[in-house]
Amino acid sequence: MSALLAILWKDLVSEWRSRDRLVAMGVFALLVVIVLYLAAPPGGGPEARAHVPGLLWVAWSFAGVLGLNRAFASELENEALSVLALAPVDRGFVFLGKALASFVLLLLVQAASALAFALAFDLDLRPVAGRLAGVAALGAAGLCTLGTLFSAIAVRTQYREVMLPLLLLPLLVPVLLGAVRATQALLLEGTLPWPALQLLLVTDGVFAIVSFLCFEVVLDE
């Protein structure tokens, strides 16, 4: 448990000092918002607004993948990854620390880009802000657990920046579908459908357990 907190603290402090991941993810998410706005039907009417839930998750998952790509890149310098693997703690907690750090960063980016979406598409998110944050967090949790596992794999392959989305996106379908359905109902009707939440909760649980167990094997060098 203390290993988890130590890794989380280390990642967040080093991110606070350089701020490179956060800035890159934030700027990228903003650019995606602009591109999506330009690609949507002109005028930003109800037709364009109906697509916002899906577009939000496009921006969030792309920004998440961008951030996850860097999650282990810094650990390659000075063989830090091998030291992490040699640390006399359960590697599952190393995994949880790394995943939590990515999760916190993604939440910040999600909040900022939701604001950008609200401004661009003229949406009033205030009445649903709390519930939207909950759905965003559930989606981000699934993205970051499986993403951290595959990031640890992709970082040690050739073309690592290309490899992560190829590995991750086909397996993220349950999380993305659940999250988009829940966000759709929330933004268009103001309700939270239980089946979509159920899918998100179960998927998050399965992803967390599977990644926790497999991380041990992935670090085994």
Added chain:
Amino acid sequence: MTQSTSLPRLTAAALGVSALLWAFFVWRAPIDAMQGPIQKILYIHVPCVVGAYLGFFLTAGASGVYLWRRGERADRFAAAAAEVGVLFCTLVLLTGPIWAKGTWGRWWTWDLRLTLTLLLYLIYVSYLLLRSFTEGSERAARFSAVYAVVGVLLIPLNYWAIDLAGGRTVHPENLGRGSLGAGMGAPFALGMLTAVAAFAHLLVRRLEVGALRAERERLDAEALRREA
């Protein structure tokens, strides 16, 4: 070496016999009253599904064995089964739309089974890419084994998610339950047999290639050691 040379001959003979019988029965099978001659594509399409799923489940099984025992042979088996499975799945995804265009009037719909098969295909293509982009055979084996096991574990979740998203099920039901007309059962059964024989033959040949590659790597390493 006798075992390794006689096995491919056996699978090739099985493939040849069943393919000939299958082609004969497909030729003799009646033309479907509703769909016309295009229905005969299903005699290829459905057996290829068997090959595709056989490949994917064998890959996941062999990957599980690899993670447990760390045997090189299990890894070579997983790689071979994945490649053959992807080949069959490509055929499924090519023949399906041709039939669908003639029967449903469109090439593709986001039906539950179609989407699930497409996703599984993409997962296994990513699996093969991961293998080829990872340096070091032990590392490639470990990474790809983890990926294959995770990929198969998540199939039920994908099924649930696509079902929830309301993928209209327009795909025909599974075989059996008396849905086949007279003279249509034999070509389907022989098609399945041919697909399994083709799968076995390709798998055996691909395993030979894997074994030869491993042997060459071992000889290269030995030569390097002798030089040093």
